[in-house]
Amino acid sequence: MARTWTSLGPDVHFDWDPGTGRLGLADAIRDAIRKGRLSHGAVLPSTRALASDLGIARGTVTRIYADLTAEGYVHSRQGAPTTVAADVPRPSPPPHARSGPGAPRWDLRPGQPDLSAFPRDDWASATRRVLQHTPASLFGYGDRLGVARLRESLASYLARSRGVVADPQRIVVCGGFSHAVSLLTTALRELGETDIAFENPSLYRFRDIAKAAGARVIPVPVDDEGIDVSSVDSPAVVVTPAHHFPLGVTLAPGRRTALAKWASASGAFVLEDDYDGEFRFDRTPVGALQTLAPERVAYAGTVSKTLAPGLRLGWLVLPRVLVEPVRAALEWQGWRAPVIEQLTFAELLDSGAYGRHIRRRRASYRKRRDLLLATFPDAVAKHDIPAGLQLLLRLPPSGPREEDVLAAAARHSLGLEALGPHWMTPCDHPQGIVVGYTTPPEHAYTGALSALRTVLAEAGGAGRHP
Numbered sequence: 001m002a003r004t005w006t007s008l009g010p011d012v013h014f015d016w017d018p019g020t021g022r023l024g025l026a027d028a029i030r031d032a033i034r035k036g037r038l039s040h041g042a043v044l045p046s047t048r049a050l051a052s053d054l055g056i057a058r059g060t061v062t063r064i065y066a067d068l069t070a071e072g073y074v075h076s077r078q079g080a081p082t083t084v085a086a087d088v089p090r091p092s093p094p095p096h097a098r099s100g101p102g103a104p105r106w107d108l109r110p111g112q113p114d115l116s117a118f119p120r121d122d123w124a125s126a127t128r129r130v131l132q133h134t135p136a137s138l139f140g141y142g143d144r145l146g147v148a149r150l151r152e153s154l155a156s157y158l159a160r161s162r163g164v165v166a167d168p169q170r171i172v173v174c175g176g177f178s179h180a181v182s183l184l185t186t187a188l189r190e191l192g193e194t195d196i197a198f199e200n201p202s203l204y205r206f207r208d209i210a211k212a213a214g215a216r217v218i219p220v221p222v223d224d225e226g227i228d229v230s231s232v233d234s235p236a237v238v239v240t241p242a243h244h245f246p247l248g249v250t251l252a253p254g255r256r257t258a259l260a261k262w263a264s265a266s267g268a269f270v271l272e273d274d275y276d277g278e279f280r281f282d283r284t285p286v287g288a289l290q291t292l293a294p295e296r297v298a299y300a301g302t303v304s305k306t307l308a309p310g311l312r313l314g315w316l317v318l319p320r321v322l323v324e325p326v327r328a329a330l331e332w333q334g335w336r337a338p339v340i341e342q343l344t345f346a347e348l349l350d351s352g353a354y355g356r357h358i359r360r361r362r363a364s365y366r367k368r369r370d371l372l373l374a375t376f377p378d379a380v381a382k383h384d385i386p387a388g389l390q391l392l393l394r395l396p397p398s399g400p401r402e403e404d405v406l407a408a409a410a411r412h413s414l415g416l417e418a419l420g421p422h423w424m425t426p427c428d429h430p431q432g433i434v435v436g437y438t439t440p441p442e443h444a445y446t447g448a449l450s451a452l453r454t455v456l457a458e459a460g461g462a463g464r465h466p
Helices: 018-034 047-054 058-071 120-133 148-162 177-190 204-212 253-266 320-333 339-351 353-375 402-411 442-460
Strands: 003-006 013-016 171-174 195-200 216-223 236-239 269-273 297-302 314-317 391-394 432-435
Touching: 013 018, 018 058, 047 058, 120 339, 120 353, 148 171, 148 297, 148 314, 148 339, 171 177, 171 320, 177 204, 177 236, 177 269, 177 297, 177 314, 177 320, 195 204, 204 216, 253 269, 339 353, 353 391, 353 442, 402 432, 402 442
Parallel strands: 195 216, 195 236, 236 269, 269 297
Antiparallel strands: 003 013, 171 314, 297 314, 391 432
16 A cells, blocks of 8 residues: 655655565656756755665665756756655646736725835734734633634724724724624524625625625615615614715614614624724714614624735624624634734724724825816715725716726726626616725825726717716
8 A cells, every 4th residue: 555755855755565566666766856846956965865764775775866867857966965856757737717907006906005105114013013922821722702802902992083982892803894794794693693684885895705694684875974774774884984985974863773772772783894984084983883882783804904914813702692603603613713813903993003093094085086077077076085095986877887987997007996787676776986095005096096087988989977
């Protein structure tokens, strides 16, 4: 029976049945070379090392290497290591599947910040401090809900910056808002609740996650004052009250109060997605809805729009009754947030570096928003203006249509996102393009706006673009 062997010299693996002797070992080495496990120029173990590793005579390995050299599989000369020859025939690789289109040259799709602005120095300094001062015991599995230090830091930060009623014992560290939706849907399903309402329109990916976790998704209309609270009739609802995605409206004060009262009276739960609450430009940030009904509203936030989505760090501030069901969902999923990233983020929060980064990005993004507004002043609804990381360019009924704009964008290598996929009901909805003005790096932003002007002009014809 063939066995896998590893040499004591260079890391070389091959299958060899000792019962096949010298000829079998030679075949195993030939096979490793032909199949590419040993590439051109790879150094083979010395005869002494390989013999010692396999428990055979050194002379046996010497004869095998001599045979392989004569056959052209390897190069061997006195005083130099034995290496794999360049001209060994190898099987043709399987044909590559045709890949989709590459990344666009210009990218104005919503969903992420300027990644080139990630605070590398602050993150590196915080990581060094964490590694220097953290007890080794904290690098174990730890609490499913997250590292205690981060939950305490988040409680202080959220209370100060967003007005959230945040007890560390009710905070769960998760892997972004997608994970938060999955956790809440799973926990509610275990409590016997399977219907979840979403704003219509809303980000379709989150609705798909809820469906995959076993929920029945119910649409609720949104108008210029936010979600129509009188139409909500589900045991749970997902909302973006500070800055609706993708329409841009802020939930009106009367409706905020009505939603909190409805949840408290009906025993329903509200999942508040505060995805860009830190980025309010023209007035004081709108406080969290959670403060009006902390035992019925689960508050969710992430670093995906402030630092980088690749960190996969988010949090939930839960009503007390949901803490244990969510802990059980975490156990079932077998998931824990990475410890070092949690501690590093806590260090950023405690040192004030995170707040400084937010203020820098807020100033930069405001300039970008102002430039976009100056470029397309008639296409943006007034309620879009005060906040956020994206704007909705509304397309006039006379055209162009969303598909025309996306086709022109593809021709000019411009990444855009249409409003259409976010609607939940198939009817003749308003048309628009959701522009993520924080996505491009600083040096590429004006070029991306120029490409957008060209695309809209080409899609709509002279005088017909917004």
